[in-house]
Amino acid sequence: xxxxxxxxxxxxxxxxxxxxxxxxxxxxxxxxxxxxxxxxxxxxxxxxxxxxxxxxxxxxxxxxxxxxxxxxxxxxxxxxxxxxxxxxxxxxxxxxxxxxxxxxxxxxxxxxxxxxxxxxxxxxxxxxxxxxxxxxxxxxxxxxxxxxxxxxxxxxxxxxxxxxxxxxxxxxxxxxxxxxxxxxxxxxxxxxxxxxxxxxxxxxxxxxxxxxxxxxxxxxxxxxxxxxxxxxxxxxxxxxxxxxxxxxxxxxxxxxxxxxxxxxxxxxxxxxxxxxxxxxxxxxxxxxxxxxxxxxxxxxxxxxxxxxxxxxxxxxxxxxxxxxxxxxxxxxxxxxxxxxxxxxxxxxxxxxxxxxxxxxxxxxxxxxxxxxxxxxxxxxxxxxxxxxxxxxxxxxxxxxxxxxxxxxxxxxxxxxxxxxxxxxxxxxxxxxxxxxxxxxxxxxxxxxxxxxxxxxxxxxxxxxxxxxxxxxxxxxxxxxxxxxxxxxxxxxxxxxxxxxxxxxxxxxxxxxxxxxxxxxxxxxxxxxxxxxxxxxxxxxxxxxxxxxxxxxxxxxxxxxxxxxxxxxxxxxxxxxxxxxxxxxxxxxxxxxxxxxxxxxxxxxxxxxxxxxxxxxxxxxxxxxxxxxxxxxxxxxxxxxxxxxxxxxxxxxxxxxxxxxxxxxxxxxxxxxxxxxxxxxxxxxxxxxxxx
Numbered sequence: 001x002x003x004x005x006x007x008x009x010x011x012x013x014x015x016x017x018x019x020x021x022x023x024x025x026x027x028x029x030x031x032x033x034x035x036x037x038x039x040x041x042x043x044x045x046x047x048x049x050x051x052x053x054x055x056x057x058x059x060x061x062x063x064x065x066x067x068x069x070x071x072x073x074x075x076x077x078x079x080x081x082x083x084x085x086x087x088x089x090x091x092x093x094x095x096x097x098x099x100x101x102x103x104x105x106x107x108x109x110x111x112x113x114x115x116x117x118x119x120x121x122x123x124x125x126x127x128x129x130x131x132x133x134x135x136x137x138x139x140x141x142x143x144x145x146x147x148x149x150x151x152x153x154x155x156x157x158x159x160x161x162x163x164x165x166x167x168x169x170x171x172x173x174x175x176x177x178x179x180x181x182x183x184x185x186x187x188x189x190x191x192x193x194x195x196x197x198x199x200x201x202x203x204x205x206x207x208x209x210x211x212x213x214x215x216x217x218x219x220x221x222x223x224x225x226x227x228x229x230x231x232x233x234x235x236x237x238x239x240x241x242x243x244x245x246x247x248x249x250x251x252x253x254x255x256x257x258x259x260x261x262x263x264x265x266x267x268x269x270x271x272x273x274x275x276x277x278x279x280x281x282x283x284x285x286x287x288x289x290x291x292x293x294x295x296x297x298x299x300x301x302x303x304x305x306x307x308x309x310x311x312x313x314x315x316x317x318x319x320x321x322x323x324x325x326x327x328x329x330x331x332x333x334x335x336x337x338x339x340x341x342x343x344x345x346x347x348x349x350x351x352x353x354x355x356x357x358x359x360x361x362x363x364x365x366x367x368x369x370x371x372x373x374x375x376x377x378x379x380x381x382x383x384x385x386x387x388x389x390x391x392x393x394x395x396x397x398x399x400x401x402x403x404x405x406x407x408x409x410x411x412x413x414x415x416x417x418x419x420x421x422x423x424x425x426x427x428x429x430x431x432x433x434x435x436x437x438x439x440x441x442x443x444x445x446x447x448x449x450x451x452x453x454x455x456x457x458x459x460x461x462x463x464x465x466x467x468x469x470x471x472x473x474x475x476x477x478x479x480x481x482x483x484x485x486x487x488x489x490x491x492x493x494x495x496x497x498x499x500x501x502x503x504x505x506x507x508x509x510x511x512x513x514x515x516x517x518x519x520x521x522x523x524x525x526x527x528x529x530x531x532x533x534x535x536x537x538x539x540x541x542x543x544x545x546x547x548x549x550x551x552x553x554x555x556x557x558x559x560x561x562x563x564x565x566x567x568x569x570x571x572x573x574x575x576x577x578x579x580x581x582x583x584x585x586x587x588x589x590x591x592x593x594x595x596x597x598x599x600x601x602x603x604x605x606x607x608x609x610x611x612x613x614x615x616x617x618x619x620x621x622x623x624x625x626x627x628x629x630x631x632x633x634x635x636x637x638x639x640x641x642x643x644x645x646x647x648x649x650x651x652x653x654x655x656x657x658x659x660x661x662x663x664x665x666x667x668x669x670x671x672x673x674x675x676x677x678x679x680x681x682x683x684x685x686x687x688x689x690x691x
Contacts, residue, residue: 005031007325008120008129010112010270013040015302015314016135017095020105022322030105031129033112033122039095041137041156041303042311044088049160050180052087054344056080057187077165077188084160114272117295131297131325134278134285135318138265138303143172147233154260156181165190166257170238172230173262174201176343179213181260183345186220193254195228195240205349206356206392206406208372213408216347216388225252233259267304289590290333291321299325308339335589338423342413347389350412352420353404359394366467368403369395369456373448375409380440386410393419393429393449397464400428400453411442418446429453504537508545518546518554525558529566529610535559536641543645551642556631559638563613563630570617588619596625603633 009020012034020032037044060077067073097107110122119128140155154162154169156177167190171182174196186192194201194217201214201224217224228240231251238259242250267284277295279286284307285300287293293300299321302314320333343349359368375381375389389409395402405419422432433450437443457464493503507524511517525538539559542551591598595616602612616626 003031003125004128005029005106006129007031007131007133008033008112008127009133009135010120011035011040011133011135011137011268011302011304012038012095012107013135013137013302013314014042014311015318016040016133017100018315018318019133019135019301019322020100021103022319023325024104026322026326028326031127032100032105032107033120034107034109035111035136037092038097039092043091043095045157045160047311048091049084049088050156050177050184051344052084053080053160053184054180056083057184058346061187080165080188081160081162088160112270114270114276114278117276118297120272129297131299133318133321134270134293134298134300134304135302135314136268136270136304138267138309140261141264141266142261143230143263145230145233145238148259152236152256152259154258156262159260167191168255168257169193169260170195170254170256170258171260171262172196173264174198174224175204175262175264178260178262179217179343179345181262182222183217183220186217186222191221193223193225193256195225195230195238195252195254197227197229199227201226202349205351205408208390208392209349209406209408212347212388212390213345213349216345223254225254228252265303265309269304289335289593290324290329291317308341310339310341313339332590338420340413340416340420342416344413347386347408348410348412350407350416351405352416353402353423354394355404355406356392356394359403363396363403367397369397369453371395371449371452371456373445373452375445377448378440378442378445380442380444381410383440384410391415391445391449393453395429395453397457397460398468400430400457401426402429409442409445415443415446418443503533504541507538508541511545518550521554522558522561525555526561526565529562529613530569532610535562535609539638539641540645543642543647548639548643548646551645552639555638555642556635559609559634560627560631563609564623564627566610566613567617567623567626570614571620572617574618574620591616591619592621595621596629599626599629600633603630604636609634 006028007020007023008031009016009023010033012020012032016032016034017040020030024030040046042048056076057080060073060080063070063073063076097109100107108122108125112120112122115121115126118130119126120132121127140157142153142155159181165185165188169182169185169190169192171178171192171194174194178194178196179202182192182194200210201217202210205213214224225240225242227243229243231239231241233239236256238254238256240252240254241248242252266282267280269280269285273280273285276298278298278300279294285293285305287300287305291299291301291305301317301321303309306313306317316337317333323331324333338352340350340352354362356370371391371393373391373393374387375391376387378387381387381389386409389407389412391409392406393402394404394406402419402422404423405416407415409415418432421427429450430453432446433454435447435450437447492498498506508521511520511524521538521542525535528535528538539551539555542555545551546554599612599616599621613630
């Protein structure tokens with residue numbers, strides 16, 4: 001049996017459900033295929049159960065701190081996993097097949113296998129599609145440990161099925177999953193040990209936040225072993241080699257009842273992808289910047305294709321892919337969005353944008369500012385006795401653009417939203433300092449950071465302006481010389497009452513006085529972009545003086561050199577620009593990734609020659625594909641204008657200058673034909689690039 005759908009979505013997790021609903025809302029026929037359970041990893045064994053367990057654990061831990069151990073409290077603690085499963089079921093009630101079928105989405109439970117480039121099979125049924133979305137998620141990465149029994153292993157996929165808390169829990173890995181579950185287990189009374197191969201705890205966080213988090217964990221009695229590489233397990237005891245620069249410097253052994261492995265994720269890859277022409281490796285399905293696979297009718301989103309494996313990134317990309325498909329590619333997927341990350345420990349950890357080290361590498365230390373505001377400066381934190389955290393903001397000097405924010409403290413994830421918005425919408429600290437924020441709230445710490453920036457910026461303003469001037473001195477000098485040269489040229493033309501045509505004739509008369517005429521022509525043409533002198537007149541004159549064949553050859557060489565000059569000028573003056581961080585970011589990234597085709601297409605449609613060369617240099621696209629595309633892209637246009645020149649009489653050109661009366665009808669027809677051919681070629685190239 002065969003069935004045809006506009007869209008088939010494989011995987012009913014966050015990304016898959018968002019995509020299926022989105023396509024259904026715009027009238028597409030949608031089939032949703034799920035192998036295991038609706039809601040995916042997030043609802044069943046990820047975000048929802050882990051946060052429910054943390055909530056239950058924090059409630060118990062707080063009650064115990066206030067009242068000590070009580071019978072009611074201990075009964076509450078033993079109900080932790082029941083509470084988690086009840087929470088999951090409450091959310092799954094809104095994520096049943098029937099729920100989505102009411103929205104016009106067909107739901108099939110089973111494993112999807114690609115059967116061809118446009119079809120899958122589920123069981124005995126074949127389904128064909130116009131567009132398919134792979135949203136199959138990921139699974140915990142496991143490690144082979146000699147002596148470890150399978151019954152002792154916990155991952156996020158089976159930990160929430162426990163009926164009772166292990167008395168002793170060993171956690172391998174100190175990422176978000178390891179930290180969240182480690183803290184929850186410790187708060188509920190398990191003896192927890194965390195072992196990690198990193199040399200610092202919470203190594204992905206800011207250096208100031210790491211010790212705050214480590215102290216919080218150790219205060220709960222959690223043992224932490226770093227540089228720890230598991231060697232073997234014997235009789236429910238794990239033996240770790242402690243390494244320093246790959247040398248073993250000691251050994252640690254840890255007893256356990258259960259071992260939670262939290263060392264990363266691996267993609268859930270659908271079967272049959274080679275048959276569908278879809279490339280992949282052990283880390284992910286291969287996608288381009290628009291999340292298309294190597295089969296351009298199939299997209300991959302979420303954990304199966306993204307480096308940052310978050311529910312919110314899967315949801316965002318799903319929304320963007322729906323928009324891209326529905327708009328037939330007119331609206332592109334934006335990969336430059338700021339991505340917030342939150343770890344729901346106590347204190348809560350949140351970050352968005354660049355770290356301090358990343359910002360220093362990208363901008364240099366003298367151009368950025370690090371702002372630190374402890375939660376002891378926040379009145380709400382004082383009223384709630386939660387002053388142990390800190391806010392760190394990384395910002396550009398002078399303009400106050402926010403590059404990154406890192407928070408450890410109460411409501412960190414909620415506060416982070418303001419910084420995510422500020423980075424995406426280019427809201428500076430100057431503007432945030434003027435924002436009215438309700439008192440007393442945790443969010444007022446944002447204004448404290450803005451206040452600190454403004455105060456420091458005013459005191460550092462002289463130094464920052466001076467550093468900026470020093471940094472741009474070569475450009476200021478070069479720009480001044482450039483402006484002076486251009487002004488001199490135009491002053492000469494005006495005082496001599498010369499037109500551009502007359503000036504170009506003088507140039508050629510000067511050239512013809514020398515036996516090095518062609519070389520001089522190429523040299524003058526090559527430096528022409530820095531004087532903004534029109535190329536058309538010189539190109540036509542090349543045809544008059546050298547004829548069609550040699551005129552075309554000389555001009556192709558000269559124009560290629562001129563493009564190099566213009567590109568270099570753009571690169572020089574645009575070296576400090578960070579356009580990839582602006583609204584042009586996705587376009588800049590696409591240009592750099594596909595420079596040859598982008599430049600060739602624009603050359604073929606006769607976009608302004610020098611302007612394009614300047615722009616490509618400013619955007620720092622790679623030079624080699626740019627110049628090769630330029631050479632081939634200008635052949636038709638150059639031949640057109642040189643042939644026009646070859647057909648003209650010099651005296652007529654001197655008398656009448658550049659005008660339409662000079663052109664013979666057949667050459668105008670030739671120019672029009674070449675223009676049409678160029679446009680056609682550009683469209684063919686664009687179509688080839690998109691297939």
